[in-house]
Amino acid sequence: MKVIFMGTPDFAAGILESIVKAGHEVVLAVTQCDKPKGRGKEIQFPPVKTKALEYQIPVYQPEKIKREECIAELKSYPADIIIVAAYGQILPESILAMAPLGCVNVHASLLPKYRGAAPIQWSIIDGEKKTGVTTMMMDIGLDTGDMIDKAEVEITSEDTGGTLHDKLMEAGAKLILETMDKLQNGTAVLTKQRDEDSCYAKMLSKEMGQIDFSMEAVQIERLIRGLNPWPSAYTKFRGKTLKVWKAKVLEKDSTGVPGEIVECGKDYFAVQTGKNLLAIAELQLEGKKRMETKAFLAGVKIETGEKLGIS
8 A cells, every 4th residue: 555654753653664564655754844952952853754764765844734835745645545643733634635545643542532742641640541542534623533443552550651652652553554454445434533522632841740749649650650751750859950750659648748758768758748658769860860769869868857849
């Protein structure tokens, strides 16, 4: 099958590779523009561009896909189907209707739940026990098209945004091949979404990583896992930013106030929250490397009564 692939991050790159390895001909990879990254502001390719170049697939990086010249460019690459995975721009109707077999999206949630930009992270933050991947026929709405196939993935108590991303990428890479086969042989069954069952997974921001210790420990622990590796959960310690990479809920309370360090062990320290204690197990102080709390405490003496979150 001839495919135009549209996607940008690692999640999409894994799906692109699966399509290529299955023997389909990807005639064009459409992705977002190169962007400066890191302290040096070096220009970095989107993961989909890197993967496409690896397989000698032509790459197109329009700033705004809705422009007429962009639509004309896509039309110059005849394809049976358009596959989209986390592309990052809204597609016009003219592109959605361009390929004979339609425009199919690979979305990292069990639709209609978690439509939007960050379904992987919000499923952890919200305490879901399972999530998955859905393939759907795209329409002009935001993740509202008719569903084709689904694959469920368990969310464990150890999963982070990073580990769950990798699980869902693997599931999506398999599912899209099944969906493509069904569309090609005419056996695909489309199911409408129930809008009343949907919720919106809004885009992540660095600001949402600031820990509010008046929240319950279980909520904070999920936030820490959901925002790992980006944008990460953080607080302040002695005036410096302290990223928290791993924590554990201790089902007990102290007489301390939220944000107060109330216990210090050899390999952890515990903070009072709105409900229960939060034991910090892995962290990173501003200007330092990421490390287990045991290593941190070997070089930094912490006293009970100190408070986190104070600039």
